[in-house]
Amino acid sequence: MTTRPMPADSRPEHIDAILAGLDRYNPETVSTFQDYVQYQCENRTYDALANLALLKLGVVKDEHSSQRFLLPERGSNAPQHEANTTVFLNLTTRIAIAFSFPVVMVYQFNPHLTKEETITNILVKALTIFPSPDFSLCLHLLPPNILDAATATDALSDAVRKLTTLNELIESGSYREFWVAYESDDLYADLVADCAGFEDTMRDAIALQISMIAREVSKELAQGWLNVSAEDLPEVITRLGWTIEGDKVKLPINKENEAKTTVFRENVQFNQFHNVIRRGFEQAV
Amino acid sequence: MMNGGVSRLAHEDDSDDEVLATTLVEAMQEDEGDYDDVSVSGGIQVTGDDLQARLAAAATPLEFQAGLPARFQSYDNYCSLFHFILNSDGPVDLELPTYYWAWDVIDEFIYQFNSFCTYRQRVAKKAQNEEEIQILRENPQTWGCYSVLNVLYSLIQRSHMNEQLAAIKAGQDPNEVAGEYGSRPLYRMLGYFSIIGLLRVHCLLGDFTLALKTLDDIELNKKAVFAKVMAAHFTTYYYVGFSYMMLRRYADAIRTFSHILVYVSRTKNFQKNSQFDSITKKNDQMYALMAICVALCPVRLDDTIHATLREKYGDQFTRMQRGGPESLPIFEELFLSACPKFISPIPPDFDNPENNVDPSQHHLKVFMNDVNNTISTPVLKSYLKLYTTMDINKLAKFVETDAETLRKQLIVYKQKNRQLRWTEGSLLEGELMHTSDLDFALQGDIVHVSEAKVGRRLVDWYLRNLQRAY
Numbered sequence: 063m064t065t066r067p068m069p070a071d072s073r074p075e076h077i078d079a080i081l082a083g084l085d086r087y088n089p090e091t092v093s094t095f096q097d098y099v100q101y102q103c104e105n106r107t108y109d110a111l112a113n114l115a116l117l118k119l120g121v122v123k124d125e126h127s128s129q130r131f132l133l134p135e136r137g138s139n140a141p142q143h144e145a146n147t148t149v150f151l152n153l154t155t156r157i158a159i160a161f162s163f164p165v166v167m168v169y170q171f172n173p174h175l176t177k178e179e180t181i182t183n184i185l186v187k188a189l190t191i192f193p194s195p196d197f198s199l200c201l202h203l204l205p206p207n208i209l210d211a212a213t214a215t216d217a218l219s220d221a222v223r224k225l226t227t228l229n230e231l232i233e234s235g236s237y238r239e240f241w242v243a244y245e246s247d248d249l250y251a252d253l254v255a256d257c258a259g260f261e262d263t264m265r266d267a268i269a270l271q272i273s274m275i276a277r278e279v280s281k282e283l284a285q286g287w288l289n290v291s292a293e294d295l296p297e298v299i300t301r302l303g304w305t306i307e308g309d310k311v312k313l314p315i316n317k318e319n320e321a322k323t324t325v326f327r328e329n330v331q332f333n334q335f336h337n338v339i340r341r342g343f344e345q346a347v
Numbered sequence: 348m349m350n351g352g353v354s355r356l357a358h359e360d361d362s363d364d365e366v367l368a369t370t371l372v373e374a375m376q377e378d379e380g381d382y383d384d385v386s387v388s389g390g391i392q393v394t395g396d397d398l399q400a401r402l403a404a405a406a407t408p409l410e411f412q413a414g415l416p417a418r419f420q421s422y423d424n425y426c427s428l429f430h431f432i433l434n435s436d437g438p439v440d441l442e443l444p445t446y447y448w449a450w451d452v453i454d455e456f457i458y459q460f461n462s463f464c465t466y467r468q469r470v471a472k473k474a475q476n477e478e479e480i481q482i483l484r485e486n487p488q489t490w491g492c493y494s495v496l497n498v499l500y501s502l503i504q505r506s507h508m509n510e511q512l513a514a515i516k517a518g519q520d521p522n523e524v525a526g527e528y529g530s531r532p533l534y535r536m537l538g539y540f541s542i543i544g545l546l547r548v549h550c551l552l553g554d555f556t557l558a559l560k561t562l563d564d565i566e567l568n569k570k571a572v573f574a575k576v577m578a579a580h581f582t583t584y585y586y587v588g589f590s591y592m593m594l595r596r597y598a599d600a601i602r603t604f605s606h607i608l609v610y611v612s613r614t615k616n617f618q619k620n621s622q623f624d625s626i627t628k629k630n631d632q633m634y635a636l637m638a639i640c641v642a643l644c645p646v647r648l649d650d651t652i653h654a655t656l657r658e659k660y661g662d663q664f665t666r667m668q669r670g671g672p673e674s675l676p677i678f679e680e681l682f683l684s685a686c687p688k689f690i691s692p693i694p695p696d697f698d699n700p701e702n703n704v705d706p707s708q709h710h711l712k713v714f715m716n717d718v719n720n721t722i723s724t725p726v727l728k729s730y731l732k733l734y735t736t737m738d739i740n741k742l743a744k745f746v747e748t749d750a751e752t753l754r755k756q757l758i759v760y761k762q763k764n765r766q767l768r769w770t771e772g773s774l775l776e777g778e779l780m781h782t783s784d785l786d787f788a789l790q791g792d793i794v795h796v797s798e799a800k801v802g803r804r805l806v807d808w809y810l811r812n813l814q815r816a817y
Contacts, residue, residue: 084500114556193762195595198713202553202593206691206709213702234720235758275761276789283754310791318761321788321797323735328804338813 074098077112086115096180103183103257110196113184117203178218179256185225186254189232190263193271197229221253237268238286265289269302274318284311401428403444406451409459415479418463422489425456429498432537433505438528447576449536453544454578456498461551463490464690471695472703480697487694495548499541505529506538512564539572543579546586551690553710555590559774562587567603567774581607581626585633587774589687592636593710595717597644598782599769604637605652612651634659635685639678642667643721644766644782645728670722678718682711721763723756731785731796739792750792757787757794 073081077098080091095116102108181204188196201222207214208222224247231240244250254260265288272279272287279287281295290298296306305312313319405428409421432439443449467490470479488494503509506529511521521529528534542561549558565571567587573579584607591600611630638660641648645668648656656664663677689706696702723746730745743753764786767777784799 084504087496111556111560114554118554118557195717198716199556199594201713202555202710205693206706207702207704209709209712210704213699213704230716233716233759235755235762271758271762275758275787278790280791319788321786321795323797323800325800325802327802328806330806334806334810338810 072107073109073112077109081111081115086118092116099180099183099187100256102187106259106263108187108191110188110191110199113187114199114203116180117184117200178221181218182221182225182253183256185222186257186260189225189229190257190260190267192229192232192267197225197233201226221249224249225253232264232268235271237271238289240264241286241289261289265298266302273302273304273313273316277313277315277319279311279313281306281309281311398441399444402441402448402452406444406448406455408455409462415466415482418459418466419482419486419489421459422463425459425498426494429501432533433501438531438534440531441533443533443536449533450540450543450573450576450579453499453537453540454582457495457544457547460490460495460548461688461690465688468691468695468703468705471697472700474697474700483694484697491694492548492552492690492692496545499544499548502534502537502541503545506534508535508538508542509564511535511538516564516566540579543573543583546590547582547687550586550590551687552692553689553706555593556775558586558590559594563773578626581611581629585629586687588633589636591774592640593714596767596769596777597640598646598766598780599777600640601637601644601646601648602769604633604640605649608633608637608652608655609649612655631659632685635681638664638667639681639685639718642670642674642678642725643718644763645725646782668725670725672722674722675715675718679711679715682714683707686710720759724760724763727756727760728783728785731787731794732798734794735796737794737796739789739794742794754789757789761787 076094080086080094085091095112098109098112099116102113185197185200188200201209204222205214208219209226211219211223228240228243228250231237231243257263268287272284281292284299285292285295288295288298299306299311303314401424405425409417413421432441445451467483470476470483474480507524507526508529510524511529514521514524525535529538542565545561546558549555549561562583565573567583568574573583584603588600588603588607591597591603608630611626634656637648637652638656641656642664660681663681667674667677667681686707689710691703691706726746730742734742739750739753743750746753746756748756764781764783765779766782768780768782769777781799785796786799787794787796789795
C-alpha cells in the first residue's frame with residue numbers, strides 16, 4: 063500500500079517550479095530544499111519527490127566549479143556568469159556542460175557535502191509513511207557502501223543503518239519490536255528530534271494498519287503494537303475511535319477489515335443491446 | 348482486480364496489429380541499413396566526408412576489450428560531436444546516415460558511459476594498475492555522470508522535446524512549439540531518444556522515481572515513436588519494468604514486461620538479424636525479472652509468456668514460489684543476472700579499495716529487504732484459500748510458525764495485497780488495487796477469510812442466442 067500524505071497540488075509553488083525544471087540540479091536550490099525538509103518536519107507533512115530530489119542534489123566545491131556555460135534560452139533567468147569562463151567542452155579538462163549553472167555534482171556523487179541532519183530527517187520522514195516504499199527509494203540514492211558496517215564507519219552511515227533496522231521492523235509488521243528497538247538506543251531520540259510528533263505519527267500509522275487487518279484485538283496486543291501503558295490505553299483507544307470491552311479492543315468495521323465475500327456482477331451496458339434493438343425497429347418498418 | 352488486469356492485457360495485445368505489421372516492415376528495412384552502416388565504419392572514411400564518418404563512428408560500438416586510452420578518446424569524440432550539434436551558430440544542417448542513427452548514438456553513448464564506470468570501479472577495487480589509477484584520479488570528470496546528464500538534458504531542451512510531446516498529447520501541432528531546432532529531424536530524433544536515455548541513466552543511478560517521471564510526456568504504446576526502432580522499444584520497456592519493480596509495483600512491472608515479451612515472441616520469426624541477437628540477452632533478463640515479480644505477486648500470465656517462463660526458469664520459478672528462506676539465494680541470483688549494470692554515482696575511492704562496494708550489491712540488499720518480507724505470502728495464501736474461518740493458532744501450525752509471527756505475516760500480506768496500479772496518466776500515477784482476490788480480517792484469534800469472485804457472465808450468451816433466434 064502506498065500513501066501520499068502530500069498530494070502534489072499542496073506543494074508550495076516555488077518547490078514545484080524547481081522540481082519541474084532543470085533547477086532541480088542547481089546547487090543554489092539546496093538550501094531551499096533543506097528548508098522545505100525542515101518545514102515538513104515541523105508541520106508533519108511529507109513530500110517524497112522533493113526529498114528524493116534533494117538527496118540527488120548537493121553543492122560541490124570543486125576545482126571545476128568556475129567552468130560555466132550558458133544556454134541561450136535559459137540565459138535570462140539564470141545567474142550571471144563570468145563570460146571568460148564559458149568554455150564548453152574544453153577538451154583538456156574534458157567537461158561537457160551545457161547548462162546555465164556551475165558544474166555541480168548530484169548529492170549522490172558527493173556524500174560529504176550535504177548536511178547530515180537533512181538526510182536523516184528525510185529518512186525519518188520516509189519511515190513515517192510506511193508501508194510505502196519511500197524509505198527504500200531513499201536508500202537507493204545513498205552511497206553504495208552505506209549499509210556496509212565494515213567499510214562505512216562514519217556517523218552518518220551508522221545513523222542510516224540504525225534507521226534501516228527500524229524500517230525493516232516496521233515493514234515486517236513487527237510493531238512491538240519496533241518500539242522496543244526504538245527505545246533501546248538514545249541515538250534514535252536524537253535522530254527523530256527534528257521531526258515533530260514522530261512517536262504520535264508512528265502510533266497513528268500503526269493504528270491505521272491495525273484497523274485494516276482486525277476488528278478485534280486483545281488489549282495486550284494493542285498495547286504492544288501502539289506502545290502505550292495500561293493506564294494510557296483507554297485514552298488512546300478513545301482518540302482512535304475504538305472501544306474497549308473487557309480485555310478486548312473493538313475496532314469499527316471499515317472497508318478493509320470487513321472481509322466480506324463479494325461477487326462481481328457483470329456490468330451490462332445499454333450499448334451491448336444496440337444491435338438487438340435496431341433489429342427490432344428494422345423489422346417493424 | 349486481477350481479472351481486470353488480465354483482460355486489459357489481452358486487449359492491449361490484440362489491438363494494433365496493423366501497427367505491428369508496419370513496425371515489422373521497418374525493422375526489416377533497418378536490417379538492410381545495418382549492413383550499410385557496417386561497411387561505412389569498416390572502411391574508414393570511404394566517403395571522404397569527415398563529418399559523416401564521425402557521425403557513423405559515434406554510433407559504432409566500442410570494442411569490449413577497449414583500454415583506457417580508447418575510452419578517453421571516445422569521450423572526447425562524443426564531446427566534440429555534441430558540442431558541434433548543440434553549440435554551433437544556429438541549428439546544424441546535417442544529413443543523417445540512417446534514420447535510426449539517433450537512437451544508436453544515444454544508446455552507444457550511454458553504454459560507453461556505463462561500461463566506463465564499471466571499468467573504473469574494477470580498477471579501483473583491484474588497486475593494482477598504478478598507472479591507470481593515476482590517470483583516472485586526475486580525470487574525475489571524464490565520463491562523469493554530470494556530463495552525461497548534461498548532454499541528454501541539453502538535447503532535450505534544444506529540441507523542445509517535452510513541449511512538442513505535450514502538444515502532441517493535447518492534440519496540437521508540435522511544429523508550433525518545436526522552434527528553430529526542434530523542427531529538424533536531427534534534433535527531434537536526438538531529443539526524443541535522449542528522454543529514453545534519461546530514463547535509463549536515472550535507473551542506472553538508482554533513482555527509479557525520477558526514471559519513470561522522465562517519461563511523463565511519452566505514451567507507452569506500440570504507436571509511440573520509440574516502437575519504430577526495435578532496440579529502443581525493447582530498452583524502454585526493460586527500464587520501465589525494472590523501475591516499477593524497484594518501486595514495488597510488481598503488478599505494473601509484470602504488465603510492462605508481458606507487453607514487450609509478447610510482442611517479441613510474436614515477431615521473433617521475422618527478426619532473424621543482428622539487431623535481434625543483441626536483445627536476446629535482455630529478453631532472458633526480462634523473463635528472470637518477471638519470475639521474481641510473479642513469485643512476489645502471483646497473477647495470471649499470458650499463456651505463451653507463462654510457457655516460456657517455465658521453459659527458461661522453471662526450476663527457479665517453482666522454488667521462488669514455494670518461498671521460505673531457501674528461496675532467497677535464487678532471488679539474489681536472478682536479480683543480479685537480470686538487473687542493469689548499476690553505476691556508482693561517486694568516483695571510486697582509490698585510496699581504500701575495499702570501500703568500493705559494487706552498486707548492484709547495494710541495490711540488491713535494499714531490494715532483498717522487501718523480498719524477505721513478502722516471501723511468506725504465497726504459502727499463506729495457499730492456506731487461506733482453503734478456509735473461510737480459522738483459528739490463528741491452527742493456521743500457524745500449518746505454516747510452521749507461531750501465532751505472533753503469523754500475525755506479522757498477515758499484516759504484511761494485507762499490505763502487499765494493496766498495490767498502486769497504473770490505469771491512466773503518467774507512469775507514476777496509479778490507483779490502489781487488490782492484487783489478490785483473497786482478503787481476510789482478524790477477530791481476536793479468528794481469521795475470517797473472504798474472496799472476491801466473478802459472477803457468471805450472461806449477457807454475451809443471451810445476445811448470441813438472441814441472434815440465432817432471428
